[in-house]
Amino acid sequence: MYASARATRTRRAFLRTVFGATALAGTAAALTPLLRTRRPRQTLGPAPLAEETYRGRHISVDPAGEAVHIDGRPLHVMRRADGSYLSAVNHFQSYDTPLELARAAVDELGTTQLALAAPHHG
Structure with a gap:
């Protein structure tokens, strides 16, 4: 058994x-x-630059808002503690976005070009 x-x-x-x-x-x-039939895998790449032509000037802003260029020349941008932005062109006025700041800088500059930034010595 x-x-x-x-x-x-x-x-x-x-x-x-x-x-x-x-x-x-x-x-x-x-x-x-x-x-x-799955979708292709999404890759995290750099976000595109915000670019526009404003009053005949080419403005480009990186996604983080840390680099702003007007006609290919860098505009020094500073971020304030409240999240707004200010620049060396007009450091008495703050703006909500770097693009607004760049437009205001173009208004202030008129036809004048930004000076090329000197390298920082550390």
């Missing part, structure tokens, strides 16, 4: 394995089309 009980357990284990593998294969076959 001991041998037949062991054979029964082995047969049961074998049948469970076969039917379990079949169910797993069927599930995998059903999910394959869904997995193949």
Whole structure:
């Protein structure tokens, strides 16, 4: 009796394995089309620059607002503790965004070009 009980357990284990593998294969076959139609993976790259032409001057602002250029020349921008921005062109007025600050600098400069920034010595 001991041998037949062991054979029964082995047969049961074998049948469970076969039917379990079949169910797993069927599930995998059903999910394959869904997995193949996934969207491409999104990559985190640098955000595009905000660029515009304002009063005939080319303004570009990086996404973090740390670098502002007017006609390719850098405008020194400082961020205040309250989150607003000010520049060396008019350091008495603050602006909500770097783009607003650049437009105001263009208004203040008129046709004058920004001076090229001297390198900082540290």
